[in-house]
Amino acid sequence: MSVFASLGKKLGPNGGLTKMPNQVAEEMQQLRGIDLWPHLPDIAKTLGWKDMKQVAERSGMTIATIESHQLNSPNDTEEQCSSLLRAWVEKNGMTTASETLIQTLRRMNKNAKANNIVAIISNKDNTV
Numbered sequence: 001m002s003v004f005a006s007l008g009k010k011l012g013p014n015g016g017l018t019k020m021p022n023q024v025a026e027e028m029q030q031l032r033g034i035d036l037w038p039h040l041p042d043i044a045k046t047l048g049w050k051d052m053k054q055v056a057e058r059s060g061m062t063i064a065t066i067e068s069h070q071l072n073s074p075n076d077t078e079e080q081c082s083s084l085l086r087a088w089v090e091k092n093g094m095t096t097a098s099e100t101l102i103q104t105l106r107r108m109n110k111n112a113k114a115n116n117i118v119a120i121i122s123n124k125d126n127t128v
Contacts, residue, residue: 034098034121036089042120043101044082046113052081055104056088 036043044052049070056066066084073079089097098121105114 031099031102031118031121033095035094036097036101036121037094039117039120040082040085040089043117044078044085046116046120047081047085049077049081049084051105051108051110051113052084052088054108055101056084058104058108059088059092059100061088061091 047055053066057063061084065087069084069087070080072083088101092100102114102118105111105117
């Protein structure tokens with residue numbers, strides 16, 4: 001019995017990835033150049049503070065920068081998340097932020113959130 005079987009986890013046919021490499025490449029191509037600004041409120045609600053903080057950390061934002069967004073709105077996690085997401089999009093560049101966000105979430109095994117964000121972006125498709 002494998003370690004994953006003993007933990008009750010099931011891996012997909014692609015070593016844990018839910019999509020095959022060509023599907024992932026196609027998804028990333030479709031995300032390239034999407035303007036995230038109209039989607040930021042919905043994306044922030046979908047992400048939540050905890051996952052947005054992890055995305056920011058993985059992208060190299062400093063702890064001080066991340067904490068400043070938290071301290072600016074101490075009792076409002078939705079605003080903390082929105083503020084950090086806006087800063088993250090500015091740091092990553094508008095033309096690649098959508099692609100980078102989805103890739104980062106998938107690496108974090110947050111596939112359901114990644115799929116929800118792809119759906120949000122697809123419903124209001126705006127390109128740069």
